[in-house]
Amino acid sequence: LQKHMASALLRDFLENSTLEDLLNIRVKKNGGNQAAK
Numbered sequence: 001l002q003k004h005m006a007s008a009l010l011r012d013f014l015e016n017s018t019l020e021d022l023l024n025i026r027v028k029k030n031g032g033n034q035a036a037k
Helices: 002-016 019-029
Strands: none
Touching: none
């Protein structure tokens, strides 16, 4: 049940997030400066 809830939340997140949002999150994780070069 918990795994099913997690997959449902992940699916909602992916459907509600644009590719740009995902890229912005990845840039923040990498520190931003690295991706800006």
